[in-house]
Amino acid sequence: MKKSNSTEDQKLQEKLKLKGNLPKHIAIIMDGNGRWAKKRGLPRVAGHSEGVKSVRDIVEACAQLGIEYLTLFAFSTENWRRPREEVSTLMKLLLRTLKTETDELHKNNIRLRMIGDFESLPEEVQNQLKEAIKKTENNTRLNLILALSYSGRWDILQAVKKISSDIANKKLRKSEIDENIFKKYLSTSEFPEPDLLIRTSGEMRVSNFLLWEIAYTELYVTETLWPDFRRKELYKAIEDYQKRERKFGLVSEQIKGYGRNVFTLKR
Ligand code: IPE
Ligand code: IPE
Ligand code: MG
Secondary structure, three states: OOOOHHHHHHHHHHHHHHOOOOOEEEEOOOOHHHHHHHOOOOOOHHHHHHHHHHHHHHHHHHHHOOOOEEEEEEEOOOHHHHHHHHHHHHHHHHHHHHHHHHHHHHHHEEEEEEEHHHHHHOOHHHHHHHHHHHHHOOOOOOEEEEEEEHHHHHHHHHHHHHHHHHHHHOOOHHHHHHHHHHHHHHHHHOOOOOOOEEEOOOOOOOOOOOOOOOOEEEEOOOOOOOOOHHHHHHHHHHHHOOOOOOOOOHHHHHHHOOOOHHHHHHO
């Protein structure tokens, strides 16, 4: 992670901050590493390595902007079905990145979190993750949430299973289940819902990312491939977000002054 940003960059960040209404939680589907490499006649892994540089830059920029939560889709449940070589390269890259970046995250007061099927990850990755999560657990600046071996459907299913056993064990009654209770069983229970979801590389789909949580999230899709997605691209996405009117199913007049607290409005 770079030590400090340039004056020009600080000015761009100041401008965004002055506008107010920064997203509290940004989620990103980091797509296009393979295409980036293919365009250059390189193996797919070269795209993944270059993608790590984008992760560094985006994490740093989010921390500097004061974004509270950043969720990165790094490896999906379905990605396990890619060619074995690619899966193992991705796991190695993840392991190496965790090893080299944890200290820097810690120095920058960034807290690492994880959502997804932890047990399905290789043991070395599990251990490294545990260490990084533990080391940074008291950090207070940015929550960096890695979605690993994650899918929205996986999360909803594991929640349903836990709910069923809590009902069977009389810890929960069926009549108590509402959206708030359900949310508590998701792996994202401690995080607010994303305000802005960015997808790089132009695909107009959510690919099994945060299905429950993005009900009212603003979507932003850019053609830029993930390895080319650096802080200036992030600022464009945030600027776009800042111009939008979020309505949560209501009419404009009701929204004024309420912002994200709109769900507290009486019916
Ligand atoms: C995103 O890039 C990284 C992962 C899904 C792990 P891709 O590897 O999906 O790149 P494309 O979509 O093939 O270009
Ligand atoms: C989504 O990208 C998953 C991650 C970015 C980790 P994919 O490349 O797997 O999605 P599809 O296959 O294009 O839908
Ligand atoms: Mg892809």
